[in-house]
Structures are given as structure tokens and as C-alpha cells.
Amino acid sequence: MKDVAEKRASFRSLHATGIFVLPNPWDVGSAKMLARLGFKALATTSSGYAWSQGFADGQATREVVLAHLRTIVEATDLPVNADFESGYAKDAQGVAQSVRMAIDTGVAGISIEDSTGDAANPVRTVEDALARLRAARAAIDESKSGVMLIGRAENFFLGRPDIEDTVARLKAYSQAGADCLYAPGIKTREHIAAVVKAVAPKPVNLLIGGTSELTVKDAQALGVRRISVGGALARAAWGGFFRAARALADEGRFDGFAGATAGKELNEAFGGG
Secondary structure, eight states, X not given: OOOHHHHHHHHHHHTTSSOEEEOOOOSHHHHHHHHHTTOSOEEOOHHHHHHHTTSOTTOOOHHXXXXXXHHHHHHSSSOEEEEOTTOSSSSHHHHHHHHHHHHHTTOSEEEXXXXXXXXXXXXXXXXXXXXXXXXXXXXXXXXXXXXXXXXXXXXXXXXXXXXXXXXXXXXHHHHTTOSEEEOTTOOSHHHHHHHHHHHTTSOEEEEOOSOOSOOHHHXXXXXXXXXEOTTHHHHHHHHHHHHHHHXXXXXXOOGGGTTOOOHHHHHHHHHTO
């Protein structure tokens, strides 16, 4: 197995040029399978993991998430980016403490959102978000770990599609020390290009969490350096589960299993480690 320092150095180098896809496993099996398929890095998904444990996204405690991060990190040789929501703390000091704990799990990157978790007021003020991001930056620098910090502007994801505010936030997060910038929910070429231009030369993560006319080559042409899929792979797996289970429960039919992966294929894949 590669050591943590090797994983972190590899992860940082992936952001230097070109583009890569950063798929999101939700458990050990999905992490191992994605590694077998040739991906170069992984990212956790708070939603995918939450659903696998039987609760809604955003309900996991810091301790539960930290244990999950360690499990995914240890599952493969690939570097892992942590979906760390808004830092699992009420204030900047708490975020710094949480980030130090996340670093100890062996992750190569940590994403910090500017969401509040409050449906009535979902996006933090820029001042609050910056204080939390700076605290995360300081914790990483003090650790001398080389972990990458990803700053996320959640406007579009939280139903506030304001590209000007999104760009302003990402520029501020970049100046506060984010190594990579991320605005989940942007979809048009115009918005993607605007974000890339605003924070250049720092890398941008693009979320493609559903069917899209964009290809990896299209995203690369727009200047994107990495693409993640969030909970999309987990939702795809749940989609197959529901089709089969509902056919059985509602109609007593077994044809929902059509297209299922053969047990032999899975055993052969996992039998090799």
C-alpha cells in the first residue's frame, strides 16, 4: 500500500495539468471497484454514505464521518478527497479542530462548504465562510501534511443561482487559501467558464451529478481540472435496487433483476483485492 504522503503528493499533482474524474464511492466495495476501473483518485460523498447507513444527508455526526473517511482511505491505494460539509463545527475554531481530525484519517483533500444547514437561511455570510476557511487553511499549514483545501460556494446547489455572488465568493475563498474551487450546481458552459476564469490559475472542480450533454473533453476545453459526481453513483445503485424491489413488492415479479451484475463477476473482481 502507498503511504499517506505518497497519496497526498499524487493527488496534488493530478491538479497541475489536464483533467481527471474524481468518482464518489460510498463504502469499501464501491471504493475498491472504482480503483479497479482505473480512476486515479476518489472522493467521499456525504449523501451516498448517509443513505447507505439509513439516514438523510447531513445527519451524520463528526465522529461517524471521521470513521468513514478512515475506512475509505484504507480501502485502496488511491488518494481520497473528503466531503467534509461545513466542517462539523459551530465556529471557526471548531472547524480547525475538525480539520485536524480529518487530516489524521489520511485524506489527501478536504472540502469545506459555505452552507449553514438551515433551510430558512442556507448560505453563510461571506465573512463567516471566510473565517471558517482560513481556520481550515491554518490547521492544514500547521500540520505540514500537504492536504489540499477545497473551497465550495453552495449558492446554486441551495437554490440561489446567483453567478455573480458565486464568482465573488470563490475568488475570496481562493485568496483565503483554498487550493481548489468548487461551485456545485453550475451547469451551463457560460457559468463554468466564468468560474474557471475568476479563480485561474487555481483548479476548478465541476460537479456532474446526472445526465449531461457535457463530456470530460468538453469540461477540459472549458478549463475544468477535475470532475466529481457527488451522490450520483449511489443514486444509480439505489435506482437499480428500487426497480427490482418494487417489482417484487408491488407486482410479485422478478424481472427487475434483469441487467444485474453476475455474482461470479463480483467475486472475481473482489477476489483480487
